[in-house]
Amino acid sequence: MATRKPPAAPATPGRLGPEDRDSDWERLGSETFDLVIIGGGVVGVGAALDAATRGLRVALVEARDLASGTSSRSSKLFHGGLRYLEQLEFGLVREALRERELMLTRIAPHLVKPVSFLYPLTHRVWERPYTAAGLLLYDTMGGARSVPGQKHLTRAGALRMVPALKPDALIGGIRYYDAQADDARHTMMVGRTAAHYGAVVRTSTQVVAILKEADRVSGVRVRDVEDGRETDVHAHAVINATGVWTDELQRLSGSRGRFRVRASKGVHIVVPRDRIVSESGMILRTEKSVLFVIPWRNHWIVGTTDTDWNLDLAHPAATKNDIDYILDHVNTVLATPLTHNDIEGVYAGLRPLLAGESESTSKLSREHAVARVAPGLVAIAGGKYTTYRVMGADAVDAASVDLPGRIQPSITDKVPLVGADGYHALVNQVDQLATRYGLHPYRVRHLLDRYGSLVHEVLESADPELLKPVPSAPDYLQVEIVYAASHEGALHLEDALTRRTRISIEYPHRGVDCAEAVAGLMARVHGWDQERITREVEVYTARVDAERASQTEPDDQAADAVRAAAPEARPQLTEPVG
Structure with missing residues (x-):
């Protein structure tokens, strides 16, 4: 040995x-x-x-x-598991709230942020005291630590907070807070x-x-x-x-x-921020579970589904039925319905649930x-x-x-994560940092919330050209792509477009329009020649085409067959996968 x-x-x-x-x-x-x-x-x-x-x-x-x-396909929430209170899983909720608190305050304040949710009330007499009692327990167990506690709203107050709601979709509301992060x-x-x-x-x-x-x-x-x-x-x-x-x-x-372990498929859609006029996220009850409407920078993430999946574990496919399910449920409360044309991105992930007696994955x-x-x-x-x-x-x-x-x-x-130490001081120095690097303050805030105190490492080695936006994906700077390849382990174009950035779900082109430019930036680090750049772009484009096509199929089997036809970015990968 x-x-x-x-x-x-x-x-x-x-x-x-x-x-x-x-x-x-x-x-x-x-x-x-x-x-x-x-x-x-x-x-x-x-x-x-x-x-x-x-x-x-x-x-x-x-x-x-x-x-x-x-871990890149979740609802992107650090949440205390409010709905698990109804399942009487008090220990899980208490544990989750403690972890949320640690992330917000000590471990990852640069990555994990508070986010508010409106819970619309739809039943008179019993629902408000019932929900308030649950939220009081939630707040008492730690739900109101480092974030505001529950706030009760009349129908008018709830509609002022979320003008996108139909007036007849609620009789009032309760706002509470959780936390979110870019999971990948x-x-x-x-x-x-x-x-x-x-x-x-x-x-x-x-x-x-x-x-x-x-x-x-x-x-x-x-x-x-x-x-x-x-x-x-x-x-x-x-x-x-x-x-x-x-x-x-x-x-x-x-x-x-x-x-x-049983795989449960969860699908989310991403729509532009202006399609839902609201100051807060929302949590909506469905017949099976709950549906979240989650603020995500200039977008909303809406989901999720909860169905058994027994096909390709690496590439779960969203179907037209999955997307229709999400649209149908969110449109029951929206004054201006969402359509398929509003969707910028779609992603599907698999929850690794412990197999139990229940046939319903949402109850595991x-x-x-x-x-x-x-x-x-x-x-x-x-x-x-x-x-x-x-x-x-x-x-x-x-x-x-x-x-x-x-x-x-x-x-x-x-133990704070890298980038956490010094983050709060840098937030107070945004204007000075913006002047130092020749960037708009909103760009610096964007970088601080992605890199924390590593922002100096990201920017100080960059030539002025790299401080320009990524072509066709202006939310990101070109230096972020180079840094993803040089410091963050991005080996392939899909790594940069789907996980180091979220270009693949945040733009209607899903990364195809900037693929050539991003591959060229990664080539500076990895030494790719033009043949390799072309291959990376072709593989990524085939992936996007397969995902788009799978999302028009009616069922899992058909969608899986279409998605599985796309080539792997990693050429020598075989099953089973570790």
Whole structure:
């Protein structure tokens, strides 16, 4: 077995750049790790950060990109789970509210922001006191910490707050607050923070085999899906944090799982901000669950659906029926209905729910489960995005029985993400920063809410040309694309357009109109020639075309067949995926 040696410190702590990929590959093959974590979603990177800050030697491998699955396709809320109060899951709500508070105040204030919601009341006499009692409990459990508590509104007051509502759609309303974040950006920042504390965090690195010594798991064999190289990674324990792929990885290990994971598809649509005139988001009851109308910069995100999905786990497809469901339900309360022509973007994600007795996925518990499924192998699944930090800590605790020596307790409730330190002071210096870099103050605020105190690192190396907007996507600067490739691990055009930025859902062209320009910017970092640039653009365009086409199909099978025809950006990726 390879000898233990101290990890090499990256040139820029927390950077995920091309040079770091090379050095991390060497580390994977030469070191013995305490933990190898499979899966670069928010739970995986959360576990990596948890382990690294406990002083453990950690490697995280992800077959595609950080947050390429569920963790980039959520409702983008850090919410306390108000609707779980009705299911009497008080512990889950209390835990989620504590995590929301930590994100807002200490861990990620640059990424996680308060957001208000109006709950329209539709029944006289009983609904207001019933809902108010639930919100009072919510506020008492922490829902009113760092954000305003509930506010009761008459019908007139609610309509002043949300003029887009039909007057006869409500008899009054209650406003409450939660929090939101760009989920993909947050996940990537957690991964960078783990790397900052010494973890190997490597994408495009697929687990192709589970290594064993006698009856215990001793590591994984991985393939670099960019060039086909393979190496063995030795570790005292392995954590399977692959979300909806949990069962597939379990089969790869040859061990019998302790729980099963059911994939539930959630679809969201994105519409322009001016299509719904409102000062607040909304939460609407449906016959199955709830529908959110969430402010998102110059847009609204409306969703979600909640249906079983048993097809391609990597690329869940939204159907015309999914989109119609969302439009039909939101239009019951809007004075000016939304149409298909209003939609700028659509995305579909899969919730990894613990399989239970209920046939309705919306009623399955959002609790998570951790199990030591074999000596040296731990699996974690279920849960919700908001509680990723707790899930990561629980997974590391479960793996500790296979680690030599006694490990330290989790401290991630005290560890800010990269970019958090100094953020509040920089917010007060927006005008000075704008003058210093020759940018409009609104641009600086945009950058601060994406990079925090890393904003200097982003801007100081940029030539003036890179401080111009991305062609056909003016919300973003060209330097953000270059930085995504040089520091944030973006290896392909789709990584930059769908996760490091949200161009793929924020513009009607879904990134196609700026694909050539963005690929050219990434080529500066990755050294792509014109042939590679052309391939990246073609693969991305084929993806968008397939997604658009799938969204006109009536059912999952037809939509999946259309979406699955698009090529993979990562050429040597195979199933099962880690």
